[in-house]
Amino acid sequence: MSEEELPAWSLPAASVESIKLPEEWPGEITREWAWGEATGAGARVCVLDSGIEGGHPMVGEVQQSVAISIEGNEVIIDDEDTEGDLCGHGTACAGVIRSLAPECELVSVRVLGAGYTGSGAVLLEGLKWAIEQGYDVINMSLSTTKQKFASLLHELADTAYFRRTMLVASAHNMPVESYPWRFSSVISVGSHEGSDPLEYYYNPAPPVEFFARGLDVEVAWNGGGRLVCTGNSFATPHIAGIAALVLSKHPELTPFQLKSVLYLAATNVGSGK
Amino acid sequence: MSDDFRAAVAAGVLGSEDQFRALLQSIVDVARAIFKAKAxxxxxxxxxxDxxxxxxxxxxxxESLIGKRFPSSTGIAGFVLVSRQPLVIEDVLKDPRFSRETAESTGFVPKGLMAVPLLHDERALGVLEVLDRPQDTRFTLAEMDLLGLFANQAAIALDLLQRARRAQAALAGEGDLAVVARVAEALEHQRDDEDGSRAAALRLLAELEKLL
Incomplete structure (x- = not known):
């Protein structure tokens, strides 16, 4: 968040200088401009999932591991989660992100693993906590169908958007209402059938905004293992990884600007072609 | 009309849960055939x-599988249920989520599987699994969509099965509405009305409706 209060509701003539952007917008956005030479260094990426197995050859070091649970009415935040990954899914997402942005900071916020009951509430609390930490990117390869969480999730997604945290969420390939991927303040991701990790498409017919690699993806799995998997769960961290690259090179970008850059550098748009 | 009341009336006129079970069976039979899967x-x-x-x-x-249970967070089915995301895995034996013990207890250990959550309204009702599709053909996203369509159908069937069970429970129970269920059932079973008692009962009900 900016240190100085910006004019929130109006822009007096004398204040125009106060919203001067830190960087000149280039005439043409190219992939080279967007993430050329970028490694992800400096970008803080959170994986909201089943945990991450630290030290996996495809993942490397995990900078922080947190577990969220609810007992009764109390939300418990264990900021030194030592369980690792309870199923492998979070490790898979983390591996994809690191394959694209090898030097990004990785944080695991574990919201899965305690059974089915209460999973929606834990997801909500985990997201809330992650937004408060101000991560640059939050990868959410999961969703909830519970209507009662929809408005709270919507509020959280908007809060993230205004605090410069980009939520990247898996879309559903089934005709059901689920959240938060349907909200316009997040980036929603579906799958395409290509095999290039940097191949991604802007979808002019939302709610799914981008399609990334999600078919037959070799991913990291528990126990130092690897698996070939398919699903939007694995397309999402491709966009999260690319977003981390862009933000590591251009940390001043807001989610709106980041989305614009991703759009302009997409495979079916401008310089991505 | 309250849900309980509807359930009580439905309990009297619906068939047994066998019909909905047959619908579920038909869905897995077709899913298996379409995907050329082993199970x-x-x-x-x-x-x-839970x-x-x-x-x-x-x-x-x-036959031996029906009724077997395991914790909702176990295995790939459990994960798919909680995350509400469909998954396709080519070699589950490398996957720690895949509980070998559970699979062996079912008498069938697959190599690859597709699993999709069964979502109806905002509830996750269960999981549809398709095991061991042919390994020599590449999986496509069109198959993923097809799996989603099957899941939709299966979710509706599961919802009907659960409603039928609740209705049957209302019929069997001693609650206030059990008598409504039994009256509805009796009327349903006397459709030919040989002795005129059904017509008489319906007249009585019509009078009762006026009274209420």
């Missing part, structure tokens, strides 16, 4: 017990 199964979430229960299965060992 397919539907698991229902028992929310009270367990997944096999409700239908299409393979050699299908």
């Amino acid at each position: 397919s199964s539907i698991l229902l979430l028992d929310e009270e017990a 367990e997944l229960v096999f409700e239908a299965a299409a393979d050699e060992a299908s």
Whole structure:
């Protein structure tokens, strides 16, 4: 968040200088401009999932591991989660992100693993906590169908958007209402059938905004293992990884600007072609 | 009309849960055939017990599978249920989520599987699994969409099965509405009305309606 209060509701003539952007917008956005030479260094990426197995050859070091649970009415935040990954899914997402942005900071916020009951509430609390930490990117390869969480999730997604945290969420390939991927303040991701990790498409017919690699993806799995998997769960961290690259090179970008850059550098748009 | 009242009336006129079970069976049979898979199964979430229960299965060992239960966070089915994301995995034996013990207890250990959550309205009712599709053909996203369509159908069937069970419970119970269920059942079974008692009962009900 900016240190100085910006004019929130109006822009007096004398204040125009106060919203001067830190960087000149280039005439043409190219992939080279967007993430050329970028490694992800400096970008803080959170994986909201089943945990991450630290030290996996495809993942490397995990900078922080947190577990969220609810007992009764109390939300418990264990900021030194030592369980690792309870199923492998979070490790898979983390591996994809690191394959694209090898030097990004990785944080695991574990919201899965305690059974089915209460999973929606834990997801909500985990997201809330992650937004408060101000991560640059939050990868959410999961969703909830519970209507009662929809408005709270919507509020959280908007809060993230205004605090410069980009939520990247898996879309559903089934005709059901689920959240938060349907909200316009997040980036929603579906799958395409290509095999290039940097191949991604802007979808002019939302709610799914981008399609990334999600078919037959070799991913990291528990126990130092690897698996070939398919699903939007694995397309999402491709966009999260690319977003981390862009933000590591251009940390001043807001989610709106980041989305614009991703759009302009997409495979079916401008310089991505 | 309250849901309980509807259930009580429905209990009297609906068939047994066998019909909905047959619908589930038909869905797994078709899913197995379309995907040219070795097996397919539907698991229902028992929310009270936080367990997944096999409700239908299409393979050699299908009979012995029905009714088997395991914790809702176990295995790939459990993960798919909680994350609400469909997953396709080519070699589950490398996957720690895949509980070998659970699979062996079902008498069938697959190499690859597709699993999709069964979502109806805002509830996750269970999971549809398709095991061991042919390995020599590449999986496509069109198949993923097809799996989603099957899941939709299976979710509707599971919802009907659960409604039928609730209705049957109302019929069997001693609650206030059990008598309504029994009256509805009696009327349903006397459709030919040989002795005129059905017509008389209907007249009585019409008078009762005026009174209420």
